[in-house]
Amino acid sequence: MRFWKSWLIARKEFDFIRIKKSALGISFGLPIGLGVLLPLIIYFEVSRKKVPIEAITPLMGSFAFYFIIIAALIPIYTSVSSIVVEKIERSLEPLLATPTSDREILVGKYIATFTLAIVGTYIGAAIFVTLMDTVTHSSIGYFYFPNTAFDIALFAAAPAASIFSTAFGVLSSSRVTSIQSAQSLSVVPLLPLIILYLMGELDLINLNDATILAYVAIGLAVAAALVFQLSTAVFDREEILTRWK
Amino acid sequence: MIATENLTRKFEGLTAVDGLSFHVDRGEVFGLLGPNGAGKTTTIRMICCLIGKTSGKATVGGFSIDDPDGTMSIRKLIGLVPDNVGLYEFYSAYKNLMYFGRLYETPESRITSNIEFLMKKLDLWNRKDDPVSTYSKGMKQKVAIARALVHDPEILVMDEPTANLDPEAARTIRDTILDLKKEGRTILLNTHNLDEAQRLSDTIGILKTKLLAVGKPQNLEHAIYGRSTVIQLESAGDKVVQAVRDMNPRKFTVEGNAITLELEVPEKETPLIVSAIVAAGGKIKSVNETTGSLEDVYLKLVRGE
Ligand SMILES: Nc1ncnc2c1ncn2[C@@H]1O[C@H](COP(=O)(O)OP(=O)(O)O)[C@@H](O)[C@H]1O
C-alpha cells in the first residue's frame, strides 16, 4: 500500500468534484445552510417569543447531532458517484490496468470523500458556532459553544460517521449494478443515526450528554472499521469490470 | 513477449476462450481476428491481468499472470487501449495523460516529454488543454493511444481501436498503428475487421472461442486453400495432358483449355511443367498463380465450413 498513489487518486477525485455542482452543493451547501439556519431558529425563538433561555439551551445542544448526520449524509452522494461515474464512463478498465492495487484505489476514494465531507461539515459547524454564540451570548452571559459534548460530536463522532458512511457507499457501489441501487443501499448507515436522533427527541437518551456522545462515537468508529475492511475485502476488480451494465 | 498455453476462460457455463495457445515476439504485430463474441476482449483482459483465467498459462515479458507480484510487473510492461476509451471527460487530454503517466510510476520529466512527443505526433497538441468532452471520437481514440504509450511500455495492447469510428478517423488510427509498427513496437491488436488485420499485422490469429488458425496473412491463405497454378493453353491436347501427368503434380484438373495444378513448391515445379508442356508441343497463353483470399479463409473458418 503506497500512500502517494492513493493521494494521486484522491487529487483526481477533488478535481472531479470541483467541477461537479451537485457534489459541491451537497458537500458545502448543505452544512453551510444548516450552520446558518439553526442559529436563525434560535434567534427567532429568543428574540421574538421571549422564550426563557433555560428552555433553549437543551435544544441548542441537540443541534450538535445534526452535524454528525450531515457528516454521514455527504459521503452517500460523493462516494457512490466517484465509483459509479468511473463505471459508467468505463474509466475503471484503464485505471485497473495500471500497476495500482485495489486498496490504493479505494483508499484514494476514501480520502477524497472523507476530506470533502469533513471539511464541509466543519465549515458548517464553524458558521453555526459563530452565529449561535453571537445570537445567544447576551442572554446566556457566556459562549455556549464550543463545549465538551459539541467537541466530541464534531471531532470524534462526525469523522467516524463520515468514514462509516463512505465505506458503506464504496461497498455498495462496488457490488451493485446501478446507481439507484447503490444510492439506496448507502442510506443504510443513516438509519442508526436517525434512530438515535428520534430516541433523543423522545427523551429516551440524552444526546447533549458528552458521555453518551462518546459512546456513539466509539460505536460509529467500530462500525466504520468493520465496513472499511469489508469494502476492501469484497472489492472485486473482475466483477466491477464485467458485471456492470 | 507474450505467450499463452491452453489459456481458457469460462463464464458460468459459457466458454468464452478455449485452449488458446499463441505467442507474440518482440517487435511483432499480432492481430487477433474474430467476430463479435469470439473472446478477443476476454483474452486481452486475461493477458493484462484484469480478469482471471479458468485454466491454462500465460506469461508476459517472462512474468506469469498467476504470480501476484508478476501482475504488477506485467501491468507496467503493457500499455492498454481498451474497447471503450474510458477517458476522464472533464479533464483535458494533457491532464488525462499526466494522471496515467503518474499511475504508471513514470518519472515526471519523462512523462512531460512523452506527452509532448506523443501529442504532437498524433496531432493533438494544439488542443491539449481542452476538456476531452469536446473532442471527436477519433481524437479521443488517439488520446487513448497516447495514454497507453505515456509510460513507454514494451507492449501495446489494443482492443478494436477502429471500431465505432468513421472511415476517415479509422484510417488515421490505422496509420498511427502502422507508424508504431515501423518503430518496432510489440503490438497485440484485437479486431473484427479483416482488412485491418491484414494490413497491420505480421501474424494473424483467427479466433472464435478457439484459435482456428495462426500464421502470416499470406501463409494463412495458402494453408487453408493451397496455391494453385493455372496454365492457359491454345489447346489442351492429350499429348500435353499426358506430359503434365508425367510430372506427377499433387493434383491437377483440365477444364477446356486450362490446366489447374496444385503443387507442393510452385516456385520449383511450375517452370519444369511449363518446359514439359512446351516440349510436348503445347502453346502456352498464360501462367497464373491463384490463391484464396484471406477473406475466404476467414469466412470459411469462422462459419465452420
Ligand atoms: N462477464 C461475463 N459474463 C458472462 N459472459 C461473458 C462475460 N464477458 C464476456 N462474456 C461472453 O464471452 C464471450 C466472449 O466475449 P468477448 O471476449 O467480449 O468477445 P469479443 O471481444 O471477441 O467480442 C461472449 O459470448 C460474451 O457474451
Ligand SMILES: [Mg+2]
Ligand atoms: Mg470485444
